[in-house]
Amino acid sequence: xxxxxxxxxxxxxxxxxxxxxxxxxxxxxxxxxxxxxxxxxxxxxxxxxxxxxxxxxxxxxxxxxxxxxxxxxxxxxxxxxxxxxxxxxxxxxxxxxxxxxxxxxxxxxxxxxxxxxxxxxxxxxxxxxxxxxxxxxxxxxxxxxxxxxxxxxxxxxxxxxxxxxxxxxxxxxxxxxxxxxxxxxxxxxxxxxxxxxxxxxxxxxxxxxxxxxxxxxxxxxxxxxxxxxxxxxxxxxxxxxxxxxxxxx
Amino acid sequence: xxxxxxxxxxxxxxxxxxxxxxxxxxxxxxxxxxxxxxxxxxxxxxxxxxxxxxxxxxxxxxxxxxxxxxxxxxxxxxxxxxxxxxxxxxxxxxxxxxxxxxxxxxxxxxxxxxxxxxxxxxxxxxxxxxxxxxxxxxxxxxxxxxxxxxxxxxxxxxxxxxxxxxxxxxxxxxxxxxxxxxxxxxxxxxxxxxxxxxxxxxxxxxxxxxxxxxxxxxxxxxxxxxxxxx
Numbered sequence: 001x002x003x004x005x006x007x008x009x010x011x012x013x014x015x016x017x018x019x020x021x022x023x024x025x026x027x028x029x030x031x032x033x034x035x036x037x038x039x040x041x042x043x044x045x046x047x048x049x050x051x052x053x054x055x056x057x058x059x060x061x062x063x064x065x066x067x068x069x070x071x072x073x074x075x076x077x078x079x080x081x082x083x084x085x086x087x088x089x090x091x092x093x094x095x096x097x098x099x100x101x102x103x104x105x106x107x108x109x110x111x112x113x114x115x116x117x118x119x120x121x122x123x124x125x126x127x128x129x130x131x132x133x134x135x136x137x138x139x140x141x142x143x144x145x146x147x148x149x150x151x152x153x154x155x156x157x158x159x160x161x162x163x164x165x166x167x168x169x170x171x172x173x174x175x176x177x178x179x180x181x182x183x184x185x186x187x188x189x190x191x192x193x194x195x196x197x198x199x200x201x202x203x204x205x206x207x208x209x210x211x212x213x214x215x216x217x218x219x220x221x222x223x224x225x226x227x228x229x230x231x232x233x234x235x236x237x238x239x240x241x242x243x244x245x246x247x248x249x
Numbered sequence: 250x251x252x253x254x255x256x257x258x259x260x261x262x263x264x265x266x267x268x269x270x271x272x273x274x275x276x277x278x279x280x281x282x283x284x285x286x287x288x289x290x291x292x293x294x295x296x297x298x299x300x301x302x303x304x305x306x307x308x309x310x311x312x313x314x315x316x317x318x319x320x321x322x323x324x325x326x327x328x329x330x331x332x333x334x335x336x337x338x339x340x341x342x343x344x345x346x347x348x349x350x351x352x353x354x355x356x357x358x359x360x361x362x363x364x365x366x367x368x369x370x371x372x373x374x375x376x377x378x379x380x381x382x383x384x385x386x387x388x389x390x391x392x393x394x395x396x397x398x399x400x401x402x403x404x405x406x407x408x409x410x411x412x413x414x415x416x417x418x419x420x421x422x423x424x425x426x427x428x429x430x431x432x433x434x435x436x437x438x439x440x441x442x443x444x445x446x447x448x449x450x451x452x453x454x455x456x457x458x459x460x461x462x463x464x465x466x467x468x469x470x471x472x473x474x475x476x477x478x479x
Binding site for chain 1: 300319320321322324325326327328329330332340342365367368378381382385
């Protein structure tokens, strides 16, 4: 799983860098516009450690923001299944809000909260919250009749049991949703760092952008890819382990 | 103990015609009874009406001495996150718990109790599902093809032993097997598609008990009557 995901990322990354170098050769661009392989390697050596720490910082905020979104989305989805009209209202509202680019409200958060951890966390959470909420609403409001019937008929159904049945019966779907939204959380954190941060890899990229230093940006992209791949594989493995535990020996 | 349906009407939303109109039926006393009829005639719908899962548009269903009605069907699943034994123990009623070991033997489930539901064959799954219903408190248990995918010999043994174990309870067995319902059931309600009237015809079955030999002549008469009614 890890090997496959990292290989896929490296192929894409190297293809992207290769296209840039082809442009450089074809158009005769200077090292200032597109650095050569030696310059990229030199930058990686000089800034690799600092950028790796920045990626870890960003990843930490993304994981925290993702966790926050999962908790909030799960809580709202659980509440939404209490009454059909409440669920319908929340679903419609979430669907409409989701279609709005949340990243566009990031400057407002920056103005209200300033730069720093809280703003990064909020933007990361907001970006992955609505897709998570819509998926959770779908999963928690869809009855698993073949299992639930017995508990309903014998008067044993509780809301906790209902949620447990629906979550565990849709574990694979939930894992896919969580992995997909984890990428969104990472995107959200980096976007937040472009706008409102004094730390993280997004902030480092912004500095490199001001310096027009493409080599730094390419090194940052490489480390973001590796960090995100590791996180996604960890989530997939957790989901698979839980699935195996549920299926038993 | 009596279950009486009077003038029942039901139509599915968006359906062009009533599924039932003016349907009457009566089941008397405890025992093993059947609901028989061709596919799509409304057996499961009638079972859901009797169990209260669906409201009839008109008419009434009165149950005398049958306060606790349970409906089970063959597509039900037990949760896959626990073993069968743990599920049985967690969900059995206080009165049902002492029956567990007996039922495990009758249904030949004992070797499977430490397994989880998804690992079982279809026949084993249906037997496990039925066991947990028999661990509940009930007066009438409606079994909608609950023994599907179970081999004939095992099915017959289970039915005979269920009748012996629950002489005071009422069972309504939905099946497409005419020989089986004719042999083991007391009353067979034959449900017929519209526009046939009456929509339900009641036929007396062989009602074979454990240890008794089937009466071939009676069985033949019952089978003919059921087929004729259908």
